[in-house]
Amino acid sequence: MALKTIGLFGGTFDPVHDGHLQMALESKKVLMLDEVRLLPCHQPPHRDTPQLSSEQRLLLLELAASDVDGLLVDDRELKRDKPSWTVDTLKECREELGDEVSITLLMGTDAYNGLQSWHNWQMLPKLAHICVLQRPGYQLPDHGVLADWLAVSTAAKIHTEAAGMVIAIKQPMLAWSATTIREQLTRGIRPKGLPKVVFDYIVNHQLYGFTEKKY
Numbered sequence: 001m002a003l004k005t006i007g008l009f010g011g012t013f014d015p016v017h018d019g020h021l022q023m024a025l026e027s028k029k030v031l032m033l034d035e036v037r038l039l040p041c042h043q044p045p046h047r048d049t050p051q052l053s054s055e056q057r058l059l060l061l062e063l064a065a066s067d068v069d070g071l072l073v074d075d076r077e078l079k080r081d082k083p084s085w086t087v088d089t090l091k092e093c094r095e096e097l098g099d100e101v102s103i104t105l106l107m108g109t110d111a112y113n114g115l116q117s118w119h120n121w122q123m124l125p126k127l128a129h130i131c132v133l134q135r136p137g138y139q140l141p142d143h144g145v146l147a148d149w150l151a152v153s154t155a156a157k158i159h160t161e162a163a164g165m166v167i168a169i170k171q172p173m174l175a176w177s178a179t180t181i182r183e184q185l186t187r188g189i190r191p192k193g194l195p196k197v198v199f200d201y202i203v204n205h206q207l208y209g210f211t212e213k214k215y
């Protein structure tokens with residue numbers, strides 16, 4: 001029986017860029033997902049505190065997703081006043097959606113390579129499938145548990161099983177990075193790789209220290 005398929009894509013999105021949108025849309029198309037939900041992280045456990053507040057990052061995501069069919073924004077992590085562990089988010093989604101929905105967690109190769117430092121990482125494939133997207137400059141692991149997970153999985157099962165597959169989409173994504181974009185904005189350089197609506201909001205509100213007079 002074909003299950004309803006939902007992709008969950010978490011990140012700091014500081015700010016959301018075209019690489020993120022391409023990842024969401026490419027996995028939706030290749031895996032034939034019914035929808036993809038973008039989840040801004042409130043308190044990232046593995047990264048520096050984001051430059052923008054959670055509410056600002058959420059607003060930029062909503063602007064970027066508003067024009068795109070099948071992309072939704074899910075703000076559940078902002079409602080938990082503690083580190084945004086992905087395992088907690090998946091447990092919450094599972095409770096809401098039940099066991100008859102296929103959930104796929106989307107992430108880039110850089111994130112997948114660091115997965116073993118995530119809270120209760122072994123639980124993740126019990127709660128969802130994982131799909132890794134090729135971030136330029138990062139390779140998939142070639143040995144160890146994370147490589148083994150990839151080796152035994154089958155993409156087609158995303159539609160018939162609720163969780164448990166770990167697959168990769170090998171087509172390289174765009175090389176945009178939020179860190180580079182933030183650095184450029186702070187230096188007054190107009191960055192490439194931002195959706196127009198996001199760039200316009202940043203300019204109008206002088207986010208990341210960007211001021212029009214600098215460019």
Ligand code: ATP
Pocket residue numbers: 010011012013014019020023106107108109110111112133134135136173174175176177178179180
């Ligand atoms: P930074 O450049 O500061 O590391 P980022 O661009 O990675 O930020 P995040 O919000 O931290 O943005 O990333 C969320 C997710 O998106 C992670 O799983 C990351 O691997 C993935 N990702 C971000 N940019 C790309 C990209 N260009 N290609 C593939 N995956 C990406």
